[in-house]
């Protein structure tokens with residue numbers, strides 16, 4: 001049956017039901033893989049702690065699962081909030097003494113724009129299946145000097161996005177989007193989300209990137225559109241003003257339009273594009 005929610009089956013997996021995750025589609029790499037719940041329910045190990053060394057200050061653990069990373073951070077004295085969409089995961093994290101709340105990362109969250117670190121542990125850059133949209137959303141959560149600590153996949157992986165389902169016994173969840181991002185893809189992806197690669201570490205069998213806020217990119221095409229639109233507007237004004245005076249319309253309009261509209265495109269249009277891309281509709285909630 002494929003009409004069970006992700007949350008319901010994930011909760012069963014956390015409670016000990018043997019569940020698998022299966023990619024939707026054809027091909028040898030979409031075979032069911034066991035959901036590594038044991039990895040998430042154990043205490044943080046030496047490698048986890050080395051990952052947590054990269055977290056700084058007030059930290060939000062996004063997609064905390066049962067909360068081992070947030071618990072270890074709290075033990076180290078960090079102020080930490082753990083969030084997850086699955087109520088049972090939040091309850092387990094709270095059971096470890098962690099401040100945890102049921103939220104999607106795409107909800108309005110406490111402390112927006114003031115987190116020093118956002119942690120995306122254990123492949124959580126895959127949440128929602130659109131890593132650029134997720135990282136743009138995460139960037140909004142950070143203070144200007146903040147950072148994202150991201151667990152990524154080995155070199156050569158690129159970015160793979162697909163539909164997947166959880167399977168527990170005879171039950172299969174509704175499909176959800178998930179992505180995997182490799183070392184080779186992280187820098188370009190970060191730039192597309194207004195972030196910069198600050199640090200890249202290989203820690204035992206894991207790859208960890210530290211991303212910091214950088215300039216927001218202008219979406220391709222929008223700047224040109226803005227220039228064209230503004231140029232028409234200016235040209236119209238010049239036409240009205242210079243009617244009969246023979247002012248060289250194109251020269252004026254182009255100069256004015258280029259200088260003026262670049263600022264417009266960088267500020268307003270980026271802000272607008274962000275509002276759209278960060279909507280819960282794009283990332284989807286399992």
Ligand SMILES: C[S@@+](CC[C@H](N)C(=O)[O-])C[C@H]1O[C@@H](n2cnc3c(N)ncnc32)[C@H](O)[C@@H]1O
Pocket residue numbers: 010039040041062063064065066067068069083084085086089103104105106120121122123124127128283284285286
């Ligand atoms: C790979 S598991 C978490 C593992 C955990 N970070 C750890 O290292 O132990 C992914 C988690 O992301 C959560 N999740 C999925 N979509 C989410 C969303 N939109 N916002 C917050 N959490 C989400 C899932 O419920 C799940 O607990």
